Every structure is written in C-alpha cells, then in structure tokens.
Amino acid sequence: MSASFRVESSTGSYEVVVAQGNFEESLSRIEDAHILADEFFRPRFAGSGAEPIFIEATEHAKSLEHMPAVIEQLRAAGANRGTHLVAIGGGVVQDIAAFVSSVYMRGISWSYEPTTVLAMVDSCIGGKSSINVGPYKNLIGTFHPPDPILIDPALAATLPRDQFASGLIEAAKICFCRGRESFAAHMACGPATSMNTAALEGVIVNSLLAKKHFIEIDEFDKKERLLLNFGHTFGHALEGASNYGIPHGIAVGLGILCSLEFQRRRGIDFSGAASVGELERHLDTMIRTLPGLVEVLAGMSLDEVMERFGSDKKHRNDRYTLILAAPTGEVMLEQIPRGAESDARLRDAIQSTTEAYSR
Numbered sequence: 097m098s099a100s101f102r103v104e105s106s107t108g109s110y111e112v113v114v115a116q117g118n119f120e121e122s123l124s125r126i127e128d129a130h131i132l133a134d135e136f137f138r139p140r141f142a143g144s145g146a147e148p149i150f151i152e153a154t155e156h157a158k159s160l161e162h163m164p165a166v167i168e169q170l171r172a173a174g175a176n177r178g179t180h181l182v183a184i185g186g187g188v189v190q191d192i193a194a195f196v197s198s199v200y201m202r203g204i205s206w207s208y209e210p211t212t213v214l215a216m217v218d219s220c221i222g223g224k225s226s227i228n229v230g231p232y233k234n235l236i237g238t239f240h241p242p243d244p245i246l247i248d249p250a251l252a253a254t255l256p257r258d259q260f261a262s263g264l265i266e267a268a269k270i271c272f273c274r275g276r277e278s279f280a281a282h283m284a285c286g287p288a289t290s291m292n293t294a295a296l297e298g299v300i301v302n303s304l305l306a307k308k309h310f311i312e313i314d315e316f317d318k319k320e321r322l323l324l325n326f327g328h329t330f331g332h333a334l335e336g337a338s339n340y341g342i343p344h345g346i347a348v349g350l351g352i353l354c355s356l357e358f359q360r361r362r363g364i365d366f367s368g369a370a371s372v373g374e375l376e377r378h379l380d381t382m383i384r385t386l387p388g389l390v391e392v393l394a395g396m397s398l399d400e401v402m403e404r405f406g407s408d409k410k411h412r413n414d415r416y417t418l419i420l421a422a423p424t425g426e427v428m429l430e431q432i433p434r435g436a437e438s439d440a441r442l443r444d445a446i447q448s449t450t451e452a453y454s455r
Contacts, residue, residue, distance in 0.1 A: 213263025262345020
C-alpha cells in the first residue's frame with residue numbers, strides 16, 4: 097500500500113509519497129548529495145562514502161546560536177547555490193534543515209525523509225522552520241518547503257512508545273481541528289502505540305490530507321492555519337517549564353486538556369459534543385505512555401509555566417491569543433483579555449490538569 101499527493105504553495109507544488117520501503121530505497125540512490133541527518137543514523141552511513149552533517153536531535157540543537165556551525169559545515173563541504181540538501185530525521189533535524197536551506201546563499205533546495213511519527217503525520221508538510229532564541233521557543237523561522245517528502249511508516253516500528261504517542265497526539269489534534277469527519281476517520285484507524293505499519297500509514301495519510309487543507313488555504317499562518325495551534329500555547333509553556341522533560345507531542349496533549357479545562361471554568365459545556373470526550377480519553381491514554389511523567393511534573397514550577405504562557409509570541413500586550421473549543425467541539429481563535437480573572441482561570445486550569453497526572 098502506498099499513497100502520494102501534492103501540496104500547493106506559493107513557491108510551487110511539492111510531492112509527498114507515503115510508502116513502506118521508501119527509506120532504504122532512497123538511501124540507495126543518494127550519491128553526491130549533501131545530507132543533514134540525525135546522529136542516530138550515523139551507523140547507517142558508516143562505510144557508505146557519504147559524509148553527512150550529523151545533528152544531536154535535542155531541543156537545544158535547534159537554537160539560533162547553533163545555526164552558524166551547521167552553515168559553516170555546509171560551506172566547508174562545498175555546498176553552493178546549486179546544492180540540494182537531503183534531511184533525515186525528526187522535527188529538530190527538519191527545523192534546522194528548513195531554516196538553513198532557506199538562508200544559505202539566499203536559499204537552496206532540499207528534500208525530507210521524516211523518521212518520527214510526529215514528523216510523518218504533521219510537521220513534514222507546510223514548509224515552516226521554528227528556531228529557538230534564548231529561552232523563547234520557536235521565536236524565529238521561515239517558510240521553505242522541501243520537495244519531495246518521502247515517508248516510510250516502517251521506521252516507526254522501533255520508536256519508544258512515548259515518541260509514537262507524541263505523533264498520534266498531533267495527528268488527533270489536526271484531524272479534530274479539521275472537523276468531525278476527519279477526526280472520526282482518525283479514530284477509525286485505531287490509533288495506538290501498538291498499531292501495525294499498515295494502520296499507521298492510514299493515520300499518516302488522513303492527518304496529512306487534513307493539514308494540507310489548512311496549508312493550501314492559509315499558507316502563511318494568517319487565519320485558518322492558526323487553528324492548528326490548538327493546545328500549543330499551553331503545551332509550549334509546559335514543555336519549556338519542564339526543561340523539555342515533557343516531549344513536544346505529549347506537551348501538546350496536556351495543552352489541549354488544559355485549554356478544554358479553561359473553557360469549562362469559563363462556563364463552556366461540552367456535553368453535547370461527543371468528539372470532545374472522545375478526544376480527551378484518547379489524549380489521556382497517549383499522555384500516560386510517558387515514563388517518569390509524575391516526577392517531571394512534580395519538579396515543574398507553576399509560576400514558570402505561567403510566565404512562559406504569558407510570553408508566547410502569539411499574544412498581544414493586552415490580550416491572550418488562544419485556540420479554544422466551542423460547545424459544539426469546533427475550534428476557534430479567541431482573544432482573552434489579560435488580567436487577574438483570566439490569569440486565575442488559566443492557572444487553575446493548568447494546575448488541575450497537571451495534578452491529574454501527578455499521582
């Protein structure tokens with residue numbers, strides 16, 4: 097089974113191919129390409145003659161201060177305006193490759209082979225790079241999509257359960273934001289960390305087609321695509337305050353639960369939206385796959401979570417910009433006035449949600 101489709105962007109369309117065996121087949125064709133790869137794959141290139149730039153895939157690696165070293169390595173390897181960069185790895189490698197290829201000699205082409213479920217179901221399309229600056233997560237970035245994107249679901253078989261779960265959380269979020277039909281299709285695939293490769297392929301295709309809708313109507317995050325930030329403002333704050341002890345996807349899952357709890361504290365009733373309950377139960381199962389979650393949450397400062405929440409780049413000086421769920425289960429962008437009342441509800445929502453996983 098395989099699937100392929102094209103995504104339309106302002107720079108032209110680019111191809112996405114989802115097929116088992118993509119990874120090994122593509123590596124056999126790489127000859128003189130410049131490669132940026134996760135350190136995990138170093139043994140795979142031993143004796144191949146290729147000399148990739150290897151990246152230790154940590155959150156700190158995609159900080160602005162680390163970008164000059166990658167650019168210098170490209171230059172030392174002889175990369176020029178005609179160079180095509182091949183990126184192999186998860187979201188960190190993708191962010192670095194997208195950013196560097198967009199600015200190196202004013203832009204070079206690149207292709208991407210995602211190796212994590214999160215990258216396969218979500219970040220591989222859309223062309224965004226997100227780079228951290230100091231304590232601020234994803235503060236800068238560019239739009240520079242790869243072409244092609246080659247996805248091999250079989251690579252997910254060796255991932256730890258929490259990494260698998262992180263990707264399934266993002267897929268659930270995308271499909272939930274797209275609407276009831278898309279979310280129902282996601283749940284019909286039986287998303288679970290034990291799912292087989294064929295079932296995962298269905299999750300990947302469904303999620304990417306849902307995201308393709310948002311990308312093509314709002315490529316540069318001005319309106320509809322902003323809805324995909326559902327759970328991210330809370331999630332980024334939790335992720336950072338835990339010193340990245342909570343992986344991105346798990347943090348987004350917690351963030352979605354925080355946002356739903358915040359709405360309830362504002363008087364929103366979700367009893368008429370069955371999809372909200374189904375989403376919450378699914379997220380709960382996925383979040384609990386993270387080993388040591390209780391200890392991480394116990395060592396996290398709620399004050400720091402609130403500080404990071406308040407400094408999110410999407411907010412205005414007088415208002416919080418949040419993606420929230422309506423009573424029907426549909427997601428929407430809402431501006432919440434800053435102030436003691438909002439802060440108290442936000443704090444209570446975060447505390448209540450995290451305490452549920454602290455015991």
